[in-house]
Amino acid sequence: MFSGFMTNTWIVATVVAGIAGVVGFFVVLRASAFPAHAIPNGAFAGASGAALLGVNALVGLVVFAVLAALGIGSLGRRGRHDVATALALVMTLALGAAFLSRTTEYAPEIFALLFGEILGVSASEILPVAALGVVCLVAVALLYRPLLLSSVVPEIADARGVRSRHMELAFLVVLAFATAMTVPVVGALLIFSLMIGPPAAARAFTPRPLLAVALSIGIALITMWAAVASSYATNWPIGFFVGTISGLAYALGRAWTAWMPTHRSPGGTTSPAARLRERITGRLAV
Amino acid sequence: MSWIVEPGFFASPQVRTAVVIGGLTAVVSAVVGTFTVIRGQSFAGHALTDASATGGSGMTLIGIHPLLGFACGAVAGAGAMEAVGVRHARGRDLATGVVLGVSIGLASLFLYLDTTTTATTGATRHILFGSIFATAPSTVPLVAGFSVASLGGIAVVYRPLLFASVNADIAAARGVPVRLIGLTYLLALALAVGLSSLAVGAILSTALLIGPPASALRLTKRVGRALLTASGLGIGATWLGVLLAYDSADWLPGHNGLPVSSFIVAVIFVVYLVSGVAVRRATRGRVGAAPGLNLDRRATSRHRALHPPGEEPSCSPGS
Numbered sequence: 001m002f003s004g005f006m007t008n009t010w011i012v013a014t015v016v017a018g019i020a021g022v023v024g025f026f027v028v029l030r031a032s033a034f035p036a037h038a039i040p041n042g043a044f045a046g047a048s049g050a051a052l053l054g055v056n057a058l059v060g061l062v063v064f065a066v067l068a069a070l071g072i073g074s075l076g077r078r079g080r081h082d083v084a085t086a087l088a089l090v091m092t093l094a095l096g097a098a099f100l101s102r103t104t105e106y107a108p109e110i111f112a113l114l115f116g117e118i119l120g121v122s123a124s125e126i127l128p129v130a131a132l133g134v135v136c137l138v139a140v141a142l143l144y145r146p147l148l149l150s151s152v153v154p155e156i157a158d159a160r161g162v163r164s165r166h167m168e169l170a171f172l173v174v175l176a177f178a179t180a181m182t183v184p185v186v187g188a189l190l191i192f193s194l195m196i197g198p199p200a201a202a203r204a205f206t207p208r209p210l211l212a213v214a215l216s217i218g219i220a221l222i223t224m225w226a227a228v229a230s231s232y233a234t235n236w237p238i239g240f241f242v243g244t245i246s247g248l249a250y251a252l253g254r255a256w257t258a259w260m261p262t263h264r265s266p267g268g269t270t271s272p273a274a275r276l277r278e279r280i281t282g283r284l285a286v
Numbered sequence: 287m288s289w290i291v292e293p294g295f296f297a298s299p300q301v302r303t304a305v306v307i308g309g310l311t312a313v314v315s316a317v318v319g320t321f322t323v324i325r326g327q328s329f330a331g332h333a334l335t336d337a338s339a340t341g342g343s344g345m346t347l348i349g350i351h352p353l354l355g356f357a358c359g360a361v362a363g364a365g366a367m368e369a370v371g372v373r374h375a376r377g378r379d380l381a382t383g384v385v386l387g388v389s390i391g392l393a394s395l396f397l398y399l400d401t402t403t404t405a406t407t408g409a410t411r412h413i414l415f416g417s418i419f420a421t422a423p424s425t426v427p428l429v430a431g432f433s434v435a436s437l438g439g440i441a442v443v444y445r446p447l448l449f450a451s452v453n454a455d456i457a458a459a460r461g462v463p464v465r466l467i468g469l470t471y472l473l474a475l476a477l478a479v480g481l482s483s484l485a486v487g488a489i490l491s492t493a494l495l496i497g498p499p500a501s502a503l504r505l506t507k508r509v510g511r512a513l514l515t516a517s518g519l520g521i522g523a524t525w526l527g528v529l530l531a532y533d534s535a536d537w538l539p540g541h542n543g544l545p546v547s548s549f550i551v552a553v554i555f556v557v558y559l560v561s562g563v564a565v566r567r568a569t570r571g572r573v574g575a576a577p578g579l580n581l582d583r584r585a586t587s588r589h590r591a592l593h594p595p596g597e598e599p600s601c602s603p604g605s
Contacts, residue, residue: 033383034329082328083500087558089332090493094551097490101545115394189336189394193387200380237398243391250384254370273377 008121009185009228015133016182017194017224021202021217022140023178024195026171028203029151029276034082035072035172036192038089040179042068044188045096047113052099058128061183065176068092073169115239116187125184132181139174147171148209152280186224190239197246198223200272204253207275219249304418304528304546307429311482312520314433315494316502317440318478320509320516321471323499325451329379330367330472332492333386334479337363340389342483343396353428356483360476363389368469418528418546425484432481439474443467448509490547494520497554501561523553 027036046064047057068088075084140147150157150167158164182191198219202212227241257272322331341359342352363385370381440447450457450464451471458464482491502515527550535543 028380031379033379033386034332037329037332037383037386082326083323083496086328086332086492086496087500087555090490090497090551091555093490094493094545094548094555097487097545098548101543101548111397115397187394189390190387192383193391196380196383197387200384237394239394240391240398243387243389243394247384247388247391250380271377 006232008123008126010225011126012121012129012185013224013228014221015130016185016191017220018217019133019136019178020182020191020194020224021198021220022213023136023175024199024220025202025209025213025216026140026147026151027175027192027195028199029148029273030171032171032175033192033196034085035069036175036179036195038072038085038092039065039068039172039176040183040188040191041089041096042071042092043176043180043183044113045092045099046180047183047188048096048099048103052103057184058125058180061180062132062177064092065180066173069172069176070169073172111237112187113183114187114189115237116185116190116242117238121185129181132177136174136178136181139170139177143167143170143174148280152277153284156281156284185238186242187237187239190242193243193246194220194223197249201249201253201256203272203276204257207272207279209276209280212276223249298532299423300419301528301532303423303426305525306426307484308418308524308528308550309521310429310433311484311491312494312498312524313517314436314478315482315491316498316516316520317437317513318475319495319499320502320513321440321447321451322475322495323503324448324509325471327475328492328496329382329386331475331479331495333367333382333389334360334363334476335483335491335495336386336393337366337389338476338480338483340393340396341480343393343400347396347400351428353425353432353480353484357432357477357480359389360480360483361473364469364472364476368472419531429481429484432477436474436477436481439470439477443470447471487547490551493551493554494524497551497558498523501554501558504561504565519554519557523557524550526553527551 024036027033043061043065046060046062046067048060049064050057050060053060071088071091072081072085075088146157146162147167147170149160150162150164154164157167178195179191182194186194199212199216201219202215205215206212223242223245226245227238230236230241231238253272319331322328338356338360341355341357341362343355344359345355346352366385366389367382370385446457446462446467447470449460450462450467454464479491479495482494498520499512499516501519502512506512506515527546530549530553531543531546533543534549
């Protein structure tokens with residue numbers, strides 16, 4: 001399980017889980033599960049387009065993911081994000097279907113793009129994935145404070161001169177980079193699952209943002225490693241394990257919030273979102 | 287005529303089935319989808335299409351008709367969302383995402399088992415992207431039955447549903463059973479989604495559910511008119527898509543046409559963009575022309591006319 005070609009898989013899976021843990025924290029804060037689901041689907045269309053043109057798949061993934069992100073950002077003006085996201089999603093998928101009908105790719109390869117394939121990682125893929133990962137991390141580190149403010153307390157962020165629209169676009173582009181690199185491993189359909197289950201659980205355990213990010217990375221790593229190991233052992237698609245283990249993490253977080261009375265704050269607010277908000281506004285007031 | 291409609295278009299039995307099933311699907315999706323858009327539940331609508339794909343692939347695995355599987359999957363997904371669901375809009379997004387993630391995970395397993403046990407490698411492509419041309423004519427009665435059930439469900443709860451969709455707080459204060467109405471609506475949505483999954487594929491059925499209603503709600507502020515417009519747009523887009531896909535076989539070398547779903551979605555997308563441009567032209571300079579806002583105002587004013595102000599409960603919009 002740890003020898004030969006599997007070494008590449010373990011390295012890439014670890015990088016992917018780390019990025020998903022960090023970016024996913026903001027996906028959960030901003031309630032952006034739908035864009036996080038739609039953008040990788042756009043990336044899938046890009047990969048099939050790249051296969052048609054004979055270009056490197058990663059180029060297609062990045063270009064289409066960024067296009068989908070910008071499409072969602074610009075179509076969804078005035079807050080009606082869900083309709084714009086749905087339409088961007090179906091449009092990119094329709095393109096993907098059209099591209100696929102022109103190629104002679106075998107169904108298993110499409111399946112791998114959609115649902116992930118742990119055996120398909122080659123040594124040459126590690127460097128670009130790691131580079132994209134570093135780009136994402138640097139972007140999140142630079143945006144950390146304004147992004148956190150505009151996600152949790154948008155009205156205070158506005159008052160402090162943080163442009164919420166710019167933040168939204170910037171975040172969507174970061175999301176696009178983060179998903180583009182993960183599609184070949186986890187698959188277009190399930191990367192968002194890794195981006196919401198672990199961070200949602202982490203947020204339920206602690207109201208401290210940095211600690212929550214760290215926890216989120218930890219849970220995402222456990223999820224991903226467990227998924228790779230189970231997929232290797234059973235030969236079942238990795239997406240199945242990522243989806244169900246992430247769902248399990250979310251359920252654990254919900255259970256923790258519901259059954260931990262000692263955890264309730266004096267104000268009586270128990271929802272993780274409300275506790276985080278309380279903490280950040282408290283910090284700002286000091 | 288032959289340069290618009292390729293010879294043999296109307297004589298082809300696949301085309302006839304596609305026109306009937308596509309039309310039915312478009313109408314049901316438009317009616318249900320109008321409420322989906324008003325309620326801001328596009329994500330749930332899309333998640334249900336994926337849940338229905340899970341059901342479809344699961345039923346294919348045990349050899350039952352996929353349409354039944356599509357519907358069962360969608361209903362199970364709706365139930366799970368209602369069970370996990372939280373009151374706040376942001377929490378709802380998360381809960382929907384989790385249900386979606388688990389159901390796609392299951393779908394990937396079912397599809398994998400489908401392809402390895404029965405060696406039908408086309409199963410993935412068929413269930414996800416669907417093909418209206420590959421539908422057997424014998425499914426038409428079944429599809430018609432589902433359409434009637436779904437439309438009937440909406441018709442029964444039409445007025446309270448509209449009230450609860452536009453402003454849930456006031457509706458709840460007025461004694462509308464918001465939760466029950468919401469569940470009935472989710473079931474109708476699940477049926478509609480199971481149906482359109484079969485017609486344009488599980489993922490692309492989102493297009494029929496969201497596209498025409500969103501365009502219609504941009505063009506008109508009246509819900510009744512929006513329902514009609516959305517149905518018309520949906521049928522138009524579907525039939526145009528079918529026609530283009532049929533014709534495309536002759537544009538391209540090798541008589542290998544492009545997928546019909548791609549054409550339908552492309553038409554729907556263009557209609558949405560055009561409706562945006564049209565509305566921006568028409569409302570240039572006017573303030574507060576967003577459809578949701580006017581719907582809200584209209585429902586509230588109608589409500590005020592029926593019940594004079596006085597003990598109006600305080601409410602926060604958009605919760």
